[in-house]
Amino acid sequence: MMHLPENTAITAIIGVLLSLIVYLITRQYFAKNGKSDYQKKIEIANNEMLYSIRPLLVEKKVPSKEILVAVRFSTAKKYGVEQNDLYDEFSLTSDLINETIANSFLTSDEKLEFCSLLQSIK
Secondary structure (H helix, E strand, C coil): CCCCCCCHHHHHHHHHHHHHHHHHHHHHHHHHHHHHHHHHHHHHHHHHHHHHHHHHHHCCCCCCHHHHHHHHHHHHHHHCCCHHHCCCHHHHHHHHHHHHHHCCCCCHHHHHHHHHHHHCCC
16 A cells, blocks of 8 residues: 655655646647547538539539639638638539549549539539
8 A cells, every 4th residue: 555655745745746737637638529520511511512512513504613612602601610621613514523423323424524513513
């Protein structure tokens, strides 16, 4: 069994040091969890942007860059993230092109048509 020193000042200093160690460890743990929550918000916001643009492409309509900026601003505000952390026009169109190419329900001609529509946004 551990014997605590008789001196209360030493006991208080040891208690403060141990409290500080516990504080630093828990702060580090919660900081890591906070970052992952933010990353999840960004992923959800980026997916929402993709889902909002996709129906326009099916109708062979291309949103202007101003519309994409407005969608990004609104989505960032909705999820409480920075606009700079969300997809820009290049990333958004690149992911949509990737989804189009990977879609097995479209013919080759339809895929190329959708991809050329998306290229006009970049």
